[in-house]
Amino acid sequence: MEDKRIRNLNSFFRHIFGRKVKKVCLWGGFTCPNRDGTFSSRGCTFCNPLSSRPKTYEEGKSIVQQMENGCRYISRRYNVNSFLPYFQDYTTTYGDPNELDSLCTEALSYPGTVGLSLCTRPDCLEESMLDYLEKLSGETFLWVEIGVQTSDDRILKDMNRRHTSLDTMNAFKALHARRIFSAAHMIIGYPGSSVETVLADAEFVRKTGTNGVKLQNLHVVKNTVIANRFAAGEFELMTMEDYADMVILFLEHTEPRVVILRLTGEAPEELTVAPEWSLHKMIVLNRIHGEMQRRDTWQGKALGFNRSSLNSPPDNIRDI
Ligand code: SF4
Numbered sequence: 001m002e003d004k005r006i007r008n009l010n011s012f013f014r015h016i017f018g019r020k021v022k023k024v025c026l027w028g029g030f031t032c033p034n035r036d037g038t039f040s041s042r043g044c045t046f047c048n049p050l051s052s053r054p055k056t057y058e059e060g061k062s063i064v065q066q067m068e069n070g071c072r073y074i075s076r077r078y079n080v081n082s083f084l085p086y087f088q089d090y091t092t093t094y095g096d097p098n099e100l101d102s103l104c105t106e107a108l109s110y111p112g113t114v115g116l117s118l119c120t121r122p123d124c125l126e127e128s129m130l131d132y133l134e135k136l137s138g139e140t141f142l143w144v145e146i147g148v149q150t151s152d153d154r155i156l157k158d159m160n161r162r163h164t165s166l167d168t169m170n171a172f173k174a175l176h177a178r179r180i181f182s183a184a185h186m187i188i189g190y191p192g193s194s195v196e197t198v199l200a201d202a203e204f205v206r207k208t209g210t211n212g213v214k215l216q217n218l219h220v221v222k223n224t225v226i227a228n229r230f231a232a233g234e235f236e237l238m239t240m241e242d243y244a245d246m247v248i249l250f251l252e253h254t255e256p257r258v259v260i261l262r263l264t265g266e267a268p269e270e271l272t273v274a275p276e277w278s279l280h281k282m283i284v285l286n287r288i289h290g291e292m293q294r295r296d297t298w299q300g301k302a303l304g305f306n307r308s309s310l311n312s313p314p315d316n317i318r319d320i
Helices: 011-018 064-078 099-110 127-139 153-158 166-175 195-208 223-231 240-252 283-296 308-311
Strands: 020-026 083-087 116-119 141-149 181-188 211-218 257-261 272-274
Touching: 011 211, 011 257, 011 283, 020 064, 064 083, 064 099, 083 099, 099 116, 099 181, 127 141, 141 195, 141 211, 153 195, 166 181, 166 195, 181 195, 181 240, 195 240, 211 240, 240 283
Parallel strands: 020 083, 083 116, 116 141, 141 181, 181 211, 211 257
Antiparallel strands: none
């Protein structure tokens, strides 16, 4: 259902493509410099790569076979026949652009595909990769999603991200200089963060000039450093109500032109340690939307934007 208090992904897709489009998550078999020993072999404290494995994934399936499975599932569930393949495992732009091209070409060959989305780290955009992404972006709708997580370098260090907020800013500059559509993934509720962190992160994201934002709560998944710290009682997680408040605060400080790709995150139930409420996505979304309605607030309100700004056309993908 359309939500006029934020610029959501469904309304954005309808503007751009004139119809309903759904993302299809794929497993490209990528790796990550924060796991292969290049930056670190420990990974980020919150990361269990298996938690981003698509629900429909089956070992050994090609990209086209994954598209078949994913599109069949999504078509039945949402009654759509247009798809945006999304490579979200590990760091998709780390490595050889030719290898990435093979995977992208295979995904794009599937009927009903309208473009492509890639997820990556801010510090894995070499010139040759940017050249490739620019070319791809000229041929199809391309959305590059950057794992920002936070603008706070102290928290980035604690996360073992092995990049800084300056790296992040430079990544967005490089993408936008080549007119590549971008999005920022943010985590709300990491230990050591506060209301001030949320406000600083929202301001930082505005400065990046990104076209989209994906928000998620810190969810503790099995086999991670953060799971060990949680078990040791080193920190407490936010309640759902507190998370909704933080999300609303972030949205109020986000320009209406920015597409909100997601308001909450979820990991597979069998991998989730906590919080339990993160498994109930609809309840979390209802809380956020209900509170926005009750407070009569909207995306960009704290920046002085009228609610009607959300009805203006989204960023032109060829004019960023
Ligand atoms: S979150 Fe991303 S960058 Fe961090 S270890 Fe996992 S795949 Fe690598």
